[in-house]
Each structure stands twice: as C-alpha cells, then as structure tokens.
Amino acid sequence: EGTYDFGRIERKWQAYWEEHKCFRATDCDVSKPKYYVLDMFPYPSGQGLHVGHPEGYTATDIVARYKRMKGFNVLHPFGWDAFGLPAEQHAIATGTHPEETTNKNIANMKRQTKALGFSYDWDREVATTDPEYYQWTQWIVLKLFNSYFDEELQKARPIEELPVPDGLSDQDRRRYIDDRRLAYQSSVPVNWCPALGTVLANEEVVGGVSERGGHPVIRKPMRQWMLRITKYAERLLDDLKEVDWSESIKKLQVDWIGRSVGAEVCFRIDGYEDNIWVFTTRPDTLFGATYMVMAPEHPLVGTIVTEAQKQAVEAYCEAAARKSDLDRTDLAKDKTGVFTGAHAINPVNNERIPIWISDYVLISYGTGAIMAVPAHDDRDFEFATKFELPIVQVVQPPSTEDAERVARGELCFTGDGTAIHSGPFDGLATPEFKEAITAWLAERGLGKKAINYKLRDWLFSRQRYWGEPFPIVHLADGTVTGISESELPLRLPDLDDYKPLGTAEPPLAKATDWVNVTLPDGSTARRETNTMPQWAGSCWYYLRYLDPRNSERGWDPEKEKYWMPVDLYVGGAEHAVLHLLYSRFWHKFLYDLGYVSTKEPFKKLVNQGMILGEDGQKMSKSRGNVVNPDQVVTDYGADSMRLYEMFMGPLEAMKPWSMNGVQGVHRFLQKTWRLIVDEETGRLSSCIQDAPADEETLRLLHQTIKKVGDDVESFGFNTAISAMMILVNHLGRLQVRPKSVLESLVLVLAPFAPHVAEELWQRLGHANSLAHEPWPSYDTGLIQEKQIELAVQVNGKIKDRIVVAAEADEDAIKAEALRCDKVVEALAGKTPRKVIVIKSRLVNVVV
Ligand code: ANZ
Numbered sequence: 026e027g028t029y030d031f032g033r034i035e036r037k038w039q040a041y042w043e044e045h046k047c048f049r050a051t052d053c054d055v056s057k058p059k060y061y062v063l064d065m066f067p068y069p070s071g072q073g074l075h076v077g078h079p080e081g082y083t084a085t086d087i088v089a090r091y092k093r094m095k096g097f098n099v100l101h102p103f104g105w106d107a108f109g110l111p112a113e114q115h116a117i118a119t120g121t122h123p124e125e126t127t128n129k130n131i132a133n134m135k136r137q138t139k140a141l142g143f144s145y146d147w148d149r150e151v152a153t154t155d156p157e158y159y160q161w162t163q164w165i166v167l168k169l170f171n172s173y174f175d176e177e178l179q180k181a182r183p184i185e186e187l188p189v190p191d192g193l194s195d196q197d198r199r200r201y202i203d204d205r206r207l208a209y210q211s212s213v214p215v216n217w218c219p220a221l222g223t224v225l226a227n228e229e230v231v232g233g234v235s236e237r238g239g240h241p242v243i244r245k246p247m248r249q250w251m252l253r254i255t256k257y258a259e260r261l262l263d264d265l266k267e268v269d270w271s272e273s274i275k276k277l278q279v280d281w282i283g284r285s286v287g288a289e290v291c292f293r294i295d296g297y298e299d300n301i302w303v304f305t306t307r308p309d310t311l312f313g314a315t316y317m318v319m320a321p322e323h324p325l326v327g328t329i330v331t332e333a334q335k336q337a338v339e340a341y342c343e344a345a346a347r348k349s350d351l352d353r354t355d356l357a358k359d360k361t362g363v364f365t366g367a368h369a370i371n372p373v374n375n376e377r378i379p380i381w382i383s384d385y386v387l388i389s390y391g392t393g394a395i396m397a398v399p400a401h402d403d404r405d406f407e408f409a410t411k412f413e414l415p416i417v418q419v420v421q422p423p424s425t426e427d428a429e430r431v432a433r434g435e436l437c438f439t440g441d442g443t444a445i446h447s448g449p450f451d452g453l454a455t456p457e458f459k460e461a462i463t464a465w466l467a468e469r470g471l472g473k474k475a476i477n478y479k480l481r482d483w484l485f486s487r488q489r490y491w492g493e494p495f496p497i498v499h500l501a502d503g504t505v506t507g508i509s510e511s512e513l514p515l516r517l518p519d520l521d522d523y524k525p526l527g528t529a530e531p532p533l534a535k536a537t538d539w540v541n542v543t544l545p546d547g548s549t550a551r552r553e554t555n556t557m558p559q560w561a562g563s564c565w566y567y568l569r570y571l572d573p574r575n576s577e578r579g580w581d582p583e584k585e586k587y588w589m590p591v592d593l594y595v596g597g598a599e600h601a602v603l604h605l606l607y608s609r610f611w612h613k614f615l616y617d618l619g620y621v622s623t624k625e626p627f628k629k630l631v632n633q634g635m636i637l638g639e640d641g642q643k644m645s646k647s648r649g650n651v652v653n654p655d656q657v658v659t660d661y662g663a664d665s666m667r668l669y670e671m672f673m674g675p676l677e678a679m680k681p682w683s684m685n686g687v688q689g690v691h692r693f694l695q696k697t698w699r700l701i702v703d704e705e706t707g708r709l710s711s712c713i714q715d716a717p718a719d720e721e722t723l724r725l726l727h728q729t730i731k732k733v734g735d736d737v738e739s740f741g742f743n744t745a746i747s748a749m750m751i752l753v754n755h756l757g758r759l760q761v762r763p764k765s766v767l768e769s770l771v772l773v774l775a776p777f778a779p780h781v782a783e784e785l786w787q788r789l790g791h792a793n794s795l796a797h798e799p800w801p802s803y804d805t806g807l808i809q810e811k812q813i814e815l816a817v818q819v820n821g822k823i824k825d826r827i828v829v830a831a832e833a834d835e836d837a838i839k840a841e842a843l844r845c846d847k848v849v850e851a852l853a854g855k856t857p858r859k860v861i862v863i864k865s866r867l868v869n870v871v872v
Pocket of ligand 1: 285304305307385386387388389391392396397400401439
C-alpha cells in the first residue's frame with residue numbers, strides 16, 4: 026500500500042476513467058468554450074505502437090487535460106487509418122482476409138494506447154475500413170464526381186448547374202460535362218511493373234526497378250481516376266494566411282503548390298502552319314533564346330521531325346518513356362537530347378533557331394516546350410555547352426564581379442539585372458522588361474501573361490483490393506455514372522484469393538458477381554474496380570469524430586458548427602505536405618457546397634520531432650535499436666513513459682532515446698509520491714500539515730503554476746517538467762509540507778502524469794477524479810522575486826549593469842553578465858580567463 030505501485034495505480038485509474046466516462050465530450054454545450062484537439066490517427070500496423078506515437082499523443086493529451094481543467098469542453102478523439110498495403114500483402118501471402126489482420130492490429134494497438142492513459146473519448150472511435158465510415162468517404166467522392174468548378178465564382182458547384190453550350194449532340198454534351206467533373210478519368214502514365222503485375226507508387230520505384238524484388242518498371246499510360254485539386258491551387262495558397270502553422274510547414278505547402286508567374290510565348294515553326302507555345306518565367310530573356318526544346322511526348326514531335334532525324338528521335342522518345350519525372354529533372358543528371366531537324370522563328374528578332382527534343386523538358390508542366398536561354402538558365406547552359414549551341418548574354422548582372430565572370434564564360438547568371446543585346450529594350454531592369462515585353466507580345470497576339478502551378482491533379486485510384494470501392498459504374502456505351510446515395514455504403518466484396526491478376530486489371534475484377542450490375546432500367550453495367558488511395562479516409566476523419574454514429578449523414582451541421590475548426594492538430598512532419606494538402610482540398614470543396622462552415626480545417630498545427638535510438642540513429646529493426654513502449658510501461662509505468670517523452674526536449678526537435686532519462690523521470694515521480702505518502706505505513710506523510718506556506722515556498726509554487734500553464738500553452742512541455750522538479754526538490758527539503766501546496770502540485774502534474782496524480786489526489790482526501798478540477802490560479806504579486814542590481818566589470822572597468830533575482834546562483838549571474846552587449850563587445854570573441862562574482866555587488870570578467 027505504501028510504495029509507488031505504478032502498475033496497480035495505472036490499471037485502477039484507467040478503469041475508473043472508462044467506467045465514469047470522464048472524457049466524454051458533450052456536443053453543442055454552449056455553457057463552455059470548446060476545444061478540439063486532434064492527433065493524426067495511426068495506421069494499425071502489425072508492429073504495434075512505436076515510441077514515436079506516444080510522443081504526439083502525450084503532447085495532445087496534456088493539452089486536452091489542461092484545457093478541461095481550464096473549463097473547456099474538450100473534444101479529444103482517436104481512430105484508425107486502416108486501409109493500406111501491408112494488410113493486403115499479408116492477405117496475398119497467407120490468404121487471411123485483410124479485415125481480419127486489420128482488426129487484430131487495431132485491437133493490439135488499442136490495448137497499447139489505452140495502457141498509456143490518454144484521455145480520449147473512446148465512444149467516438151472510428152476506423153476508415155468500417156463500412157459505416159467509408160460510406161461517407163464514398164459520399165464525398167460521389168459529390169466530387171457530381172460537381173464542377175466555377176471559374177468565375179472560384180468555387181465548386183453541383184454539376185446540374187454547369188452551363189452547357191447549346192446545340193451539342195447527346196454524346197458531346199456528356200463529354201463536355203464529364204470533362205468538367207471534379208473527379209474524372211484520364212489516361213496518365215503510371216509506374217507499371219510487369220513482373221509484379223501491379224502499378225507502383227513513385228516511392229516504390231528506385232532507380233527504375235521495383236523496391237521489392239528489383240523488377241523493371243516502365244511508365245505506361247493507364248486509365249485512372251483524378252481529382253481536380255489544381256482548381257484549388259490559388260485558395261490553398263491564399264488561405265495559408267488564416268492558419269497558425271509554422272513558417273517551415275507553410276513553405277513546404279507553398280513550394281509543393283509551386284506557383285510561378287510568367288508568360289506564354291508563341292514561336293512560328295519554319296515551313297509549317299503550326300506554332301509552338303512555351304511557358305517562361307523570363308520573357309525578358311527572349312533575345313537570348315538560341316534554340317528550343319520540346320518534351321519527347323510533345324504532340325508536334327511527329328509532325329516536324331525531318332526524315333534524316335526520324336530514327337534518332339524515335340529511339341530517344343522510347344528511352345525517355347522508361348524514365349520517371351524525378352530522374353528526368355534531376356539537375357545532377359547528364360543532359361541528353363536530339364535535334365528534330367526543324368527550326369522555329371524567334372518572334373522578337375526573327376532569328377531561325379533549331380528545335381531539339383530533350384527529356385529535361387516535361388510534357389506535364391507549362392506547355393511541354395521551352396525557349397532555351399543558355400546564358401541565363403543552368404539547365405539550358407549545360408545543354409548548350411554539351412551540344413555546342415550558341416550562348417547569347419542578354420542580362421547584365423548588377424555586380425561587376427558577376428559581370429566579369431559571365432564575360433569569361435565562367436558563370437551562367439540567372440538573377441535579375443539590366444537588359445543588353447535586346448534591341449529597343451536595352452537598359453530596362455528585369456522586372457520592367459518582363460512587363461514591357463509581355464505587353465508587346467500581347468499586342469501582337471504572340472503571347473500572354475500566364476500562371477503555372479507545380480501542383481498536379483491528384484491521381485486518386487489504385488489497383489488494389491484493400492481500399493474504398495468507387496461509387497461509380499461504367500455503362501455499356503463507355504460512359505460512367507455515379508451510383509445513388511441510397512446504395513451507400515458500397516461494400517468491398519470478399520475474394521477467394523488476393524493475388525493480383527497479373528494484368529493491369531485490379532483484383533476487384535475477380536469479383537464478377539459484384540462487378541456486373543443490372544441497372545433499374547434493365548441495362549447492364551460494370552462497377553469501377555479501382556479502389557481509392559489510403560489518403561482518402563484521412564482527408565475528412567476529423568469531421569466524422571464530430572458525429573461518429575450518425576447513419577443519416579456524415580456529420581450533423583449543428584455539431585460541425587459547434588466543434589470546428591480543429592483547434593490543435595499534432596502529428597509527424599512526414600505528413601506536412603500531402604495529407605494536409607489533400608484534406609485542406611476536401612475541406613474547401615465541402616465548404617463550397619455548404620457542408621462545413623470554416624475555410625480551413627486545422628487552426629493550429631504542430632509537428633513532433635522524430636525520436637531516435639539511444640545511438641542517435643533512426644530506430645529500425647535492422648539496427649536493433651528499437652525501444653518497445655510496452656516494455657517501458659511494464660518496467661516504469663505509463664506516467665514515466667509519458668513524462669519522459671515530454672522531458673526529452675522540445676516537442677518539435679529530433680532527439681535520441683535514453684533509458685537513463687526514463688529512470689530519471691521515474692525517480693522524480695517516486696520523490697513526488699514520497700512527499701505525500703509514507704511508504705512504511707501507506708498513510709499520508711506526517712510532514713503534511715494544514716499550515717500556511719512560507720514566503721519562498723509560496724513564491725515557488727505560484728511561479729510553477731504560471732510556468733507550467735504558460736509552457737503547456739506554448740508546447741514547452743520539457744521546461745514545464747523542469748519547473749515541477751524544482752518545486753518537488755524544494756518541498757522535499759521542508760520539514761512541514763503545507764497540504765494546499767501539495768494539492769496544487771498534484772493538479773499541475775495531472776496532465777503530464779495523470780494516474781499518479783489521481784491517486785495522490787485521492788489520498789489527499791478527495792472523493793472525485795481531478796479531471797475536471799479547476800486549474801490552480803496564481804497570484805502575480807506573489808511571483809515577483811526580489812531583484813538586485815549588479816555592476817559588470819571587464820578587467821576591473823565598469824561596462825554595464827544587470828538585474829537578477831536575489832536568489833540567483835553564481836552560474837546564472839555569470840551567464841547573465843556574459844550576455845551583456847557591452848561585455849560581448851569588450852571580449853571580441855575571446856573566452857574570459859575568469860569570471861568573479863561578488864555576491865550582491867558586482868561581476869568582474871577577467872580577460
Ligand atoms: C526561358 C528561361 C530563361 C527560363 C531563363 C528560365 C530562365 P518554374 O519557376 O519552375 O515555373 N520550363 C518551362 N516549362 C518547362 C517544362 N515543361 N519542363 C522543364 N522546364 C520548363 O520555371 C519555369 C521555367 O522553367 C521556364 O522559364 C522555362 O525556362 C522552364 F533565363 O524559359 B524559362
């Protein structure tokens with residue numbers, strides 16, 4: 026009874042919380058402010074939790090518990106991002122249904138998660154693989170299919186409202202509409218691995234072969250489903266203004282969207298009617314365009330290639346088809362290319378310039394062709410040097426040094442400067458020239474201002490079994506249609522075996538009974554056999570948590586209005602780009618249709634840093650440095666585990682694991698325990714009295730309350746724990762421990778180490794859980810320390826004065842003194858020989 030028996034205590038309080046539903050969030054309770062705190066939900070892997078999971082979960086749990094004590098109505102839910110490849114691969118290997126594997130993994134990870142005592146409202150648990158859940162994923166995709174993007178309004182509208190030109194044939198009308206749906210089919214090059222009989226994601230292809238097995242992978246056009254995320258590019262950029270995210274994550278999103286402003290310019294092809302349009306961000310360099318380059322897939326290649334060059338061009342284009350975009354645009358790669366034999370006319374000076382083909386120009390960006398300006402573009406420079414094409418300088422760099430290096434041919438200058446060799450435009454600065462030449466081209470119908478995005482439409486189909494089926498059927502005439510909402514969920518059919526067919530057909534094609542359907546009018550149709558990518562379910566799960574058991578709609582609008590947006594979202598930086606971009610896109614789409622009330626889903630976002638092994642390396646099985654969270658919980662308890670993960674360092678930093686560190690925080694909890702409980706008797710320690718606290722203890726307590734609260738608000742959990750350690754050490758030295766001080770200590774400790782805090786709270790005489798106990802307040806007046814002023818000397822001469830706490834120790838005073846600007850200046854980079862502190866009078870720095 027007397028010792029800190031963490032195992033028993035933790036089981037006891039977890040059972041108590043569950044039984045009393047202590048963390049149930051009350052919908053639409055307007056008597057309190059709401060707070061929605063969300064974790065990126067995990068994939069239920071066979072490996073179970075790793076120590077990286079509880080890092081984020083503990084951080085959000087501390088915030089959730091703290092906010093409850095501050096009087097907020099807190100929504101803190103949990104669930105499972107449960108579709109995905111590993112369960113399917115296991116099914117292929119063993120014949121076990123992926124659902125069985127998934128449920129087993131969920132059960133195990135749920136046990137592990139519960140053992141850490143997180144204050145989730147488990148009644149709201151969701152799994153993306155549950156038909157009750159994916160019904161609404163399908164519903165959103167159906168809405169995307171049945172919507173178009175109105176350019177004028179810059180928002181999505183139902184497809185029925187699409188203005189269709191008069192006089193179209195039925196077929197053309199259908200095509201016109203289909204071309205504008207936000208979910209549409211397109212033939213796009215995918216990574217096809219003939220040996221594995223499947224399409225691979227870019228990350229699964231390394232150096233042209235499959236990551237698994239090393240089989241050749243080719244780029245092959247295949248019919249795929251796409252989502253028109255590009256229509257939202259501008260809003261996805263603009264609305265970053267509305268969110269409280271770190272600049273670095275915003276930048277990742279900005280770079281991924283990749284907006285670039287420039288011009289499209291028209292070049293005549295000598296001897297042909299056709300023109301080549303190029304996209305350039307540097308129309309001011311037109312006079313320096315000495316050749317052109319088309320992507321191998323450019324539709325005009327076949328037209329303009331001369332007989333003499335035909336064979337070489339065809340061979341080149343075939344080879345290019347085998348490379349990925351990433352390989353092709355790799356700056357480090359040697360440039361390759363082939364001459365078409367044809368020439369274009371530069372519109373500004375009528376020069377005849379050769380047209381080449383090279384794979385460094387991508388068909389999927391801009392217009393798929395470029396004007397090459399080797400003097401001012403690195404890739405063009407490299408290419409021109411290799412193939413001995415002319416280089417004409419048209420921008421004079423502002424610095425003479427750069428100018429000289431350019432003149433000597435040592436530098437390809439890509440910056441802004443002043444126009445030269447540009448006829449009537451000579452002397453213009455780059456930005457003005459851009460404006461002027463764009464206007465000049467526009468007047469002559471030879472060009473126009475253009476904005477391009479790196480962002481591509483989202484390839485939204487996978488040739489897999491374990492994903493959401495599309496709510497789409499293919500009609501006999503080759504067109505497609507959405508199934509009716511009343512048919513949702515469209516359940517995945519069971520298969521006898523999960524092996525890929527070895528053709529491009531997805532595994533669902535095997536479920537013939539499921540695939541072939543008869544429509545209400547008696548005609549037959551085939552279901553779509555692709556499934557959705559794993560991203561789909563995670564795009565909107567934060568909305569399902571608001572109303573997880575609603576069978577009538579995805580979520581109730583009143584609940585949505587009450588809870589949204591998510592106030593705090595925490596997860597790994599690996600999701601900083603795609604998951605966030607995809608869910609922001611769906612959210613904006615739902616906003617356009619009036620299903621959500623906020624423009625952005627996640628107000629505040631924090632990325633946790635990676636936890637490394639004790640050796641400072643990434644944890645991995647092969648390195649043998651993986652820490653098993655279950656073992657830590659068994660040996661030291663969940664509270665120690667939680668506390669340690671928060672004490673390791675700043676949440677966002679990368680940091681190595683240390684078992685010594687775990688023992689350190691465990692000793693702190695032991696010490697806290699002994700402040701209150703007499704280990705011999707199991708009763709309250711006899712040092713505890715109802716006496717008032719002395720001035721120093723009171724000041725330290727109030728400082729700690731303030732510091733912990735402030736730190737929780739700013740995610741400085743490690744420094745909050747340090748502050749509690751200082752207070753505990755102080756209290757340990759007292760002969761008489763005022764009960765009120767201990768109670769406040771237990772309350773501030775509670776969000777971090779909730780089990781031991783509950784137990785101590787109970788032993789201090791409280792009948793109820795402290796989960797909703799008010800957060801202790803502090804008195805600013807009591808916090809003020811007495812301060813003293815010290816003179817700071819360097820070699821005996823007074824340079825400055827500093828103000829420090831009366832109790833500050835020597836090290837703190839020295840550090841403060843060495844921070845003074847004047848001292849830094851006087852030291853001029855030298856290390857002081859000695860720093861002497863004469864208590865309460867002065868500091869002398871000896872150099
Ligand atoms: C002429 C030029 C001169 C260019 C110069 C740059 C510097 P971002 O910023 O990425 O949009 N480009 C255009 N389309 C391309 C394609 N499909 N594949 C490869 N490169 C392409 O870059 C736009 C620039 O990338 C364009 O501006 C074009 O080269 C090239 F001194 O045009 B520039």
